[in-house]
Amino acid sequence: MIYLLSGAPGAGKGTQSDMLVEHLGFRKMSTGDALRDCAKEATELGARVAAIMNKGEFVADDLLFDIVAAGLDKFAREHGNGGNSGDAPLKVVLDGYPRNINQAEALSSLSDKYPVMRYVLLQIDHEHSISRAVGRVICGACRAIYHRDTNPPQQENRCDGCGGQLVQRGDDVRASLEKRLTIYKRETEPLIAYYRERDKLAEVNADRSVEQVFADIKELVLQDA
């Protein structure tokens, strides 16, 4: 079963997905992380993806669908039994997918194998979204997420967990963020109505601490179990 985590940049999709992995046995797929890996490759596709991401625009739906479908199949193989049977069903959190109606329709074509349980919308106010994303730094090795002011590492620029170097994302700069927020409103917000109509929408106030937000998400997951 699939949980979708959605929200504006800085809403905490990555952090909350990591907590679902750590505390509730989820597998996580972040389309942003998958694309950042792709962008690092010295290939024509890598260069194209990097350019799109740095402008704050969306990468093509077809490529995203291939990434997500392949990732889900990999999780299912690793889980065994096609991911659906047994005592502990496969639980996957998708961080950052779908981001528009076309992607939601593509995902629903996989619903026999991978049914969506919830579309969890992390709601955050505009300025808070920008300040969270602008201050965000990420471990280049293990991808742990920090914030320069609200969740700084113990040692400057070093990951507390693995000692890796912390880096700022190329798209976490104001110009790119304003663009991402505009695209978010235009492309992603229609998904709220889409999942509400299908009775999957869960809205969570994300203008709170990581722990408070996670407590609400955890309650949802436990209700569904």
Ligand code: AMP
């Ligand atoms: P994120 O790490 O989720 O903030 O995503 C970073 C960037 O990756 C986005 O601004 C897009 O350029 C790209 N991206 C991630 N997920 C998607 C998606 N589902 N559709 C299109 N582009 C995406």
